[in-house]
Amino acid sequence: MATAFGGSNKRFGHGPSPLVRVSLLVLLSVVIITVDYREGHLDRVRSTLSLITYPIQLMVDLPSAAFERASESLADRRQLLSENRALRSERLELSARVQRLESLEQENERLRQLLQSGARVGERLLAAELLQVSLDPFRHRVLVDKGQRDGVHMGQPLLDADGVMGQVTKVGPFGANAILITDPSHAIPVEVNRNGLRTIALGTGDISRLELPYLPNNADIRPGDLLVTSGLGMRFPRGYPVAIVTEVQRRPGETFAQIHAEPAAALNRSREVLLVWREDGLPFDHNPLMEDMDDAGGGP
Amino acid sequence: MSDAPAQGRGVIWLSLLGALILIIWPLPDMIVPFRPDWPALFLIYWIMALPHRVNVGTAWCVGLILDVLTGSLLGQHAMALAITAVLVATSHLRVRVFPVWQQAMFVLLMLTVNELILVLVEGSTGRLYDLEWRWAPIVTGMLFWPWVLFLLRFLRRRFDVR
Numbered sequence: 096m097a098t099a100f101g102g103s104n105k106r107f108g109h110g111p112s113p114l115v116r117v118s119l120l121v122l123l124s125v126v127i128i129t130v131d132y133r134e135g136h137l138d139r140v141r142s143t144l145s146l147i148t149y150p151i152q153l154m155v156d157l158p159s160a161a162f163e164r165a166s167e168s169l170a171d172r173r174q175l176l177s178e179n180r181a182l183r184s185e186r187l188e189l190s191a192r193v194q195r196l197e198s199l200e201q202e203n204e205r206l207r208q209l210l211q212s213g214a215r216v217g218e219r220l221l222a223a224e225l226l227q228v229s230l231d232p233f234r235h236r237v238l239v240d241k242g243q244r245d246g247v248h249m250g251q252p253l254l255d256a257d258g259v260m261g262q263v264t265k266v267g268p269f270g271a272n273a274i275l276i277t278d279p280s281h282a283i284p285v286e287v288n289r290n291g292l293r294t295i296a297l298g299t300g301d302i303s304r305l306e307l308p309y310l311p312n313n314a315d316i317r318p319g320d321l322l323v324t325s326g327l328g329m330r331f332p333r334g335y336p337v338a339i340v341t342e343v344q345r346r347p348g349e350t351f352a353q354i355h356a357e358p359a360a361a362l363n364r365s366r367e368v369l370l371v372w373r374e375d376g377l378p379f380d381h382n383p384l385m386e387d388m389d390d391a392g393g394g395p
Numbered sequence: 396m397s398d399a400p401a402q403g404r405g406v407i408w409l410s411l412l413g414a415l416i417l418i419i420w421p422l423p424d425m426i427v428p429f430r431p432d433w434p435a436l437f438l439i440y441w442i443m444a445l446p447h448r449v450n451v452g453t454a455w456c457v458g459l460i461l462d463v464l465t466g467s468l469l470g471q472h473a474m475a476l477a478i479t480a481v482l483v484a485t486s487h488l489r490v491r492v493f494p495v496w497q498q499a500m501f502v503l504l505m506l507t508v509n510e511l512i513l514v515l516v517e518g519s520t521g522r523l524y525d526l527e528w529r530w531a532p533i534v535t536g537m538l539f540w541p542w543v544l545f546l547l548r549f550l551r552r553r554f555d556v557r
Contacts, residue, residue, distance in 0.1 A: 113451055117481040120455045124474030131469040132520045144463040151412070151464060155419050228419045230465045232427045233525040238466075265466060272466040279524040300524060302424075363424075 138265075142243070145267035152238060152270065156226040163366075217374035218332055220254075221245065225366050226270070235275035235302065237261070239368065242269045247370060250330055254369040258336040258359030259283065259324060263370075275362055276337065277302050285337050286325040287316055293325050296337060296356060302363050305338050307354040312345045314352060322356055332371055403556030407449060410437055410547060411457055419464060428528040431536035434461055434472075435479060435509050439502055440547045442480055443487045445556065454480035468520060475512035479505050495541050503537040 131137045170178075223241040230236040241247050243266050251263040253273050261281065265272040276283050281298040285307075292315060296305045310316060320340040326333030338356035345352045414433035422430060434457050441449035458473030465472075483490075483505060490501050510533055517523040550556070 113481050113484055117451045117477055120451060120477045121474055124455070124470040124477065127470035128468055128474070128516060128520070137469050141463055141469060144460065148460060148464040151415055152419065155416055155421070159421065227421045229421045229427060229430075230419065231467055232430065233528070236466050280522070 142267045149267060149269050152226055152228050155228050159227040219372040219374050221370045223368050223370055225368055235278040237273050239271045239273055242267045242271050244268055247271045252331045252371045254335060254371060255360045255365040257361060259331060260360045260362060260368060262330060276358060277362060283337060284325045284328040285322040288321040288323045290315055303357055305356045305358060308351060310352050310354055312352045316340060316343060318343055403554045406550055406554045406556050407441055415464060428531045429535045430532060431539045432506060432532050435476060435506060436536055436543045438476060438480060439483050439505055440543055442483045443491055444551060446484050446487050451477050451480045471513055471516040475509045478512060479509045499537050499540040502540045506533045506536045
């Protein structure tokens with residue numbers, strides 16, 4: 096073995112032998128992997144390197160973006176008119192609903208004051224686009240065209256018009272990686288909209304299915320129930336639709352029911368997405384109540 | 396040999412850039428698991444043809460870029476490609492003269508090593524979820540080898556890369 100390496104050393108010219116070189120590189124890789132696995136300290140390296148990779152990703156996205164533009168500009172008049180009509184009627188319906196929502200919000204605010212609980216903080220939205228780029232084939236990751244420059248931060252929720260899509264995992268200067276709620280390593284705290292029953296929805300690796308493994312057999316949940324974010328994980332704002340329950344199997348022999356749900360958001364179809372901020376600019380995991388509790392706990 | 400002026404380095408880097416583009420090119424969900432590992436295939440060719448130009452360091456750099464590009468754990472592709480590269484570099488003199496199908500067998504072995512390291516890293520960091528399709532890119536990579544060989548050899552001769 097040593098002679099083989101020594102022999103090829105001449106071919107490589109001067110410098111350390113390939114064995115030494117590869118050992119050093121493997122050692123370096125192991126260090127990088129460990130540091131990256133322990134979270135955080137390599138974010139700067141990653142975002143610097145993303146200056147190289149982002150143009151590549153943009154280039155890959157270019158044809159599908161161009162195709163979309165082209166099909167928009169080539170659409171004929173009748174099609175545009177009918178789309179316009181549909182959008183107008185939808186807008187009318189939505190603005191009617193918003194009128195009611197505003198009065199409800201006022202009422203909610205008054206009731207919360209009566210209960211002496213803190214006012215809810217409003218949210219700010221920013222529209223972003225997903226790049227048509229295929230990342231890890233075995234995981235559900237997407238790339239957003241907004242990054243640090245636009246104030247995107249780690250853990251930020253990602254929505255589309257119909258519901259929660261996922262959260263931001265890595266932020267570069269111009270783009271950000273996000274994990275979808277159906278990724279097998281993702282979990283999102285939810286509650287049943289009908290009765291406030293709280294649980295956790297896990298991703299399955301199947302883009303059209305979530306799993307609710309922690310509900311007992313006698314839990315009050317049935318197919319068709321809407322699951323909304325409960326806001327308990329301090330990551331997602333409260334009250335956004337996540338999924339609709341499709342199947343509830345109560346198995347007499349088991350402690351927990353087998354419950355499946357279908358994501359409300361169009362996870363593999365939507366290109367336009369929304370990023371959410373709290374109106375006061377703080378991250379969602381900032382909870383003054385929690386800090387008070389910590390202080391109280393640490394005080395005496 | 397290594398004293399000869401480097402020529403056509405741009406071609407090598409452009410082809411590797413092409414491999415990086417191919418690896419994130421959007422494909423229908425059905426065939427995504429069968430996408431060959433283009434950067435590994437291209438690196439195997441260049442190391443076999445020009446070991447004094449493309450070496451372990453190049454492979455490591457490409458791997459690191461690949462990690463950022465696909466958002467995987469930083470360093471995992473870098474390590475896998477570096478180890479694959481050193482294996483190719485030590486046996487390039489023998490494999491270079493093999494007939495194509497035997498080379499494809501060798502490529503299959505190299506891609507397996509590459510994938511095994513990736514699986515090992517993912518497994519030891521608790522990120523391994525879907526094992527049943529991991530063989531697919533290896534097999535398609537082997538099947539694509541003759542075409543990769545043909546294309547890159549054409550490029551190398553056309554632009555006289557040394």
